[in-house]
Amino acid sequence: MKSSRKNIGIALLFLAPNLLGFMLFTLVPVLLSLGGSFTTWSLRPSVPLEFVGFGNYISLFKDKNFYFFLYNTVYLMLGIPISIAGSLALAVVLNQKFEFKKKNTQVRNELFLAMLIAGASMTLWIAGSRNLALVAFTLGIVALLGFRFGSISYRTMLYLPFFTAGAGTVLLWSQLFNPNFGLINEVIRGIFAVLHINAEAPGWLTSTKSLLGFLPLPSHFNNGGFGLGAREAIMFMGIWGAIGGNNMLLYLAGLSSISPELYEAADIDGASNWQRFRHITVPQLAPTTFFIVVVSTIGGLQGGFEQARLMTEGGPAGITTTLSYYIYTQGFERLDLGYGCAVAWVLFLMILGITLVNWKYGKAEVD
Amino acid sequence: MKREVQLFFKHCGMIVFVVAMILPFLWMAGTSFKPHSEVERASLVPDSPQPQNYAVVLKKAPDAFTGKFLDLDFGRWYLNSVLIAGWVTALQVMTSCMAAYAFSRINWPGRDKVFLLYLGTMMIPGLVLMLPNYQIMVSLHLVNTYSGLILPAAFSAFGTFLMRQFMGGISKSYDEAAFIDGATHLQLFLEVILPLVRPGMVSLVILSFMGNYQSFFWPLVMVKDDYLRTIPVGLLSFSGQYGQQTELLMAATLMSVAPLIILFIVMQKQLVEGIQLGGVKG
Numbered sequence: 240m241k242s243s244r245k246n247i248g249i250a251l252l253f254l255a256p257n258l259l260g261f262m263l264f265t266l267v268p269v270l271l272s273l274g275g276s277f278t279t280w281s282l283r284p285s286v287p288l289e290f291v292g293f294g295n296y297i298s299l300f301k302d303k304n305f306y307f308f309l310y311n312t313v314y315l316m317l318g319i320p321i322s323i324a325g326s327l328a329l330a331v332v333l334n335q336k337f338e339f340k341k342k343n344t345q346v347r348n349e350l351f352l353a354m355l356i357a358g359a360s361m362t363l364w365i366a367g368s369r370n371l372a373l374v375a376f377t378l379g380i381v382a383l384l385g386f387r388f389g390s391i392s393y394r395t396m397l398y399l400p401f402f403t404a405g406a407g408t409v410l411l412w413s414q415l416f417n418p419n420f421g422l423i424n425e426v427i428r429g430i431f432a433v434l435h436i437n438a439e440a441p442g443w444l445t446s447t448k449s450l451l452g453f454l455p456l457p458s459h460f461n462n463g464g465f466g467l468g469a470r471e472a473i474m475f476m477g478i479w480g481a482i483g484g485n486n487m488l489l490y491l492a493g494l495s496s497i498s499p500e501l502y503e504a505a506d507i508d509g510a511s512n513w514q515r516f517r518h519i520t521v522p523q524l525a526p527t528t529f530f531i532v533v534v535s536t537i538g539g540l541q542g543g544f545e546q547a548r549l550m551t552e553g554g555p556a557g558i559t560t561t562l563s564y565y566i567y568t569q570g571f572e573r574l575d576l577g578y579g580c581a582v583a584w585v586l587f588l589m590i591l592g593i594t595l596v597n598w599k600y601g602k603a604e605v606d
Numbered sequence: 607m608k609r610e611v612q613l614f615f616k617h618c619g620m621i622v623f624v625v626a627m628i629l630p631f632l633w634m635a636g637t638s639f640k641p642h643s644e645v646e647r648a649s650l651v652p653d654s655p656q657p658q659n660y661a662v663v664l665k666k667a668p669d670a671f672t673g674k675f676l677d678l679d680f681g682r683w684y685l686n687s688v689l690i691a692g693w694v695t696a697l698q699v700m701t702s703c704m705a706a707y708a709f710s711r712i713n714w715p716g717r718d719k720v721f722l723l724y725l726g727t728m729m730i731p732g733l734v735l736m737l738p739n740y741q742i743m744v745s746l747h748l749v750n751t752y753s754g755l756i757l758p759a760a761f762s763a764f765g766t767f768l769m770r771q772f773m774g775g776i777s778k779s780y781d782e783a784a785f786i787d788g789a790t791h792l793q794l795f796l797e798v799i800l801p802l803v804r805p806g807m808v809s810l811v812i813l814s815f816m817g818n819y820q821s822f823f824w825p826l827v828m829v830k831d832d833y834l835r836t837i838p839v840g841l842l843s844f845s846g847q848y849g850q851q852t853e854l855l856m857a858a859t860l861m862s863v864a865p866l867i868i869l870f871i872v873m874q875k876q877l878v879e880g881i882q883l884g885g886v887k888g
Contacts (some may be wrong), residue, residue, distance in 0.1 A: 243714070246714040249712060249791050250708040253705065253712070254705050261724070261727075261761050264742070265727050265763070267742070268734075268739045269727070272737060282741075315614070333620075337620075354729075369651040372651075373651050374650070377625055378621060381624050381628075382617070383622075385617050385620060393624055397627060399628065399629060400628075400630075402870050405820035405865050406838030406842075406862075407838070407841060407859040408630075411634050411856070411859055421790050422667070482627075490879055523828060534633060539730075541732070544822075545822055548820075549822075566733050566736075568735045576737045576738075576741065580737055584734065586733060586734075587730060587733075588729055590729075594729070
């Protein structure tokens with residue numbers, strides 16, 4: 240069937256519902272946002288709408304806070320490479336065979352394990368350590384699932400943090416990071432006690448320290464010195480949520496499409512595990528990595544809104560305010576839509592620039 | 607034998623890692639059963655479990671600590687979240703499938719250019735759109751209404767893209783056979799193509815429902831009245847106006863996450879398929 244004009248009518252009928260919504264809620268807002276960034280557009284009725292040319296952009300480049308919040312945004316993105324590397328490592332491990340060769344070994348292992356769990360958790364419970372009993376019980380359940388269903392059960396459980404990510408898990412982590420009674424500092428204090436270390440547990444969300452706190456940054460960056468602070472807490476949560484998520488699934492899909500002949504050839508040449516990983520797995524996965532890096536960078540530059548709104552209100556001292564939270568506060572707290580749009584467009588141009596650079600150099604690497 | 611031992615230790619390593627990853631959920635479940643006096647104690651299992659916390663959150667019982675009923679309507683928010691996510695998903699799947707059909711099975715001049723425009727807008731950050739979209743909602747008098755929460759999310763370029771990927775994989779010989787039998791485009795769409803892309807529709811349903819159930823930003827700015835709140839926005843009131851009541855917050859959080867976990871366990875196969883198709887081939 241050839242492309243013909245009389246098809247336009249029928250095509251439009253199919254397209255109409257989506258196209259109308261697309262125009263009203265995507266195309267028109269894009270144009271409004273671009274146009275609005277050159278005006279004094281405000282939600283306050285008292286402010287008259289005036290064209291100010293590049294006024295908003297000029298004040299933005301003079302805005303000290305803009306650079307501070309850009310630094311925060313980029314700082315939080317430092318967690319991305321860690322989580323991508325983690326996803327790759329998990330995918331490589333989970334791509335291996337997890338089934339026992341002999342059926343009877345497996346059944347024996349499972350029976351043995353089931354008894355071990357029951358015994359251990361009951362002993363611990365009776366001995367009065369109910370927390371350890373719960374942990375032992377959970378270990379046992381996970382072990383049974385793992386022995387029975389192999390790699391797929393681990394994948395499923397590791398995907399949970401990603402799948403449930405949202406306001407709920409953000410609030411959960413804000414409790415886990417509570418310096419006084421949160422789970423994380425309890426564990427840290429426990430470790431300190433065992434090792435006889437006399438040190439304070441980190442302040443996490445209440446602290447302005449950061450791992451790059453030794454850098455001589457401008458004073459309005461509110462640098463609290465070297466240590467673990469609010470930004471590390473948010474990064475930590477991000478890694479927890481992303482490591483077993485979509486990235487791992489994409490890597491697993493990539494791994495399963497690598498031809499086994501490549502590995503067989505490497506075995507004949509007597510390559511070590513590391514050499515196989517370095518010279519076959521990594522290059523073969525380059526397209527997947529490229530895709531993940533592009534998507535994560537775009538997401539990272541826009542990120543941090545929920546964390547700032549739900550965990551920290553952008554604080555302490557503004558160190559967790561990212562550009563997305565800044566746009567929100569400009570628009571909905573200071574009601575200054577024009578300025579907010581200007582920030583959004585500068586952010587968009589940065590995303591576009593980085594994506595194009597990625598594309599140009601990344602594609603060359605991949606090919 | 608050596609291989610079996612190695613395998614055993616590999617399992618052990620994985621098991622410890624997985625438990626460490628789900629420990630936060632255990633802590634959440636444990637804390638949600640604690641009485642207020644035990645919240646600050648370092649333990650996973652409460653000494654005297656208090657399942658009434660759930661009744662308190664659902665406003666079926668007064669809070670044991672303050673002696674009052676909570677001034678919020680969690681059940682209603684639950685319903686709102688499911689209702690809004692359900693409507694958005696239904697509309698998204700319908701409009702995306704229709705548009706994908708126009709982009710993949712009908713030949714018309716300018717088709718690829720329009721599709722490129724769709725793809726291009728997927729790159730524009732939601733942040734650029736949110737301020738003008740709010741203004742549009744103000745002009746349409748849709749702020750603080752169900753329509754205002756549903757409509758802007760109901761048309762998805764991503765959904766169109768995903769469904770086009772699935773439809774592209776169907777042989778054109780179906781179309782030819784159908785047209786020889788005198789079928790119209792509508793019949794081809796409804797009776798041949800849609801049944802064939804059912805797996806794609808299922809993935810889109812899961813992705814879209816999950817995304818909109820968790821949607822935080824849009825309800826946050828659109829909703830002014832309590833009764834319209836969705837769960838993610840509603841969770842805010844547990845840490846705010848009632849003082850810090852961690853045990854109630856955790857009970858509410860667990861209830862908000864539970865439907866997702868169930869959905870995930872039931873639908874995981876289709877979900878994985880959708881992610882890998884949308885990601886790898888994209």
